[in-house]
Amino acid sequence: MGAAFLSGYLLGSLPFAFWFGALRGKNLLLEGSKNPGALNALRVLGAVPGLMVLVLDVFKGVLAVALGEFLAQDPAGGLLAGVGAVLGHAFSPWLLFRGGKAIAPGIGVLFAVDPRVLLGEVLLFGLLFLAFRHPYRAVLSAALALPLLTSLFGGTPAHLLFGLGVGLVVALKHLKDWTRAP
Secondary structure (H helix, E strand, C coil): CHHHHHHHHHHHCCCHHHHHHHHCCCCCCCCCCCCCCHHHHHHHHCHHHHHHHHHHHHHHHHHHHHHHHHHHCCHHHHHHHHHHHHHHHHCEHHHCCECCCCHHHHHHHHHHHCHHHHHHHHHHHHHHHHHHCCHHHHHHHHHHHHHHHHHHHHCCHHHHHHHHHHHHHHHHHHHHHCCCCC
């Protein structure tokens, strides 16, 4: 199981947005929102590089779950690798433990683990966005609800822990934006 988590963490830590920025002579840690994620890549680098980063970040979440299940020969290995991928994206050793807000790899991880959970999160985000009219509050609140959704659809303690791991990382990365203007 340790190999599953570590493989997920290492995959998640690959800072595609930062690397795409470097190819364009831009440091995404210093430009735009200063966040090395897909949205800042879109804003600073443009549509094509931004969408490429988004696809790669989602894919690394999917791949982490598949690799974790393979290495552990157990679906729980996929859950651990998924948490690792989100953690690696948020705290990348390549960027001295800075990182993105983990939405894109989180989407990939949820899709790979259970698309129903991803759909539930998207619907919940939509409702919370309508209620708050503030995307960062909606993301943070939906992330905190993730353990409930993973428990509802997965039904095991491992799914609850998976939801806690992914949800808390995403929520922590969005906490500073609670008071940010929408």
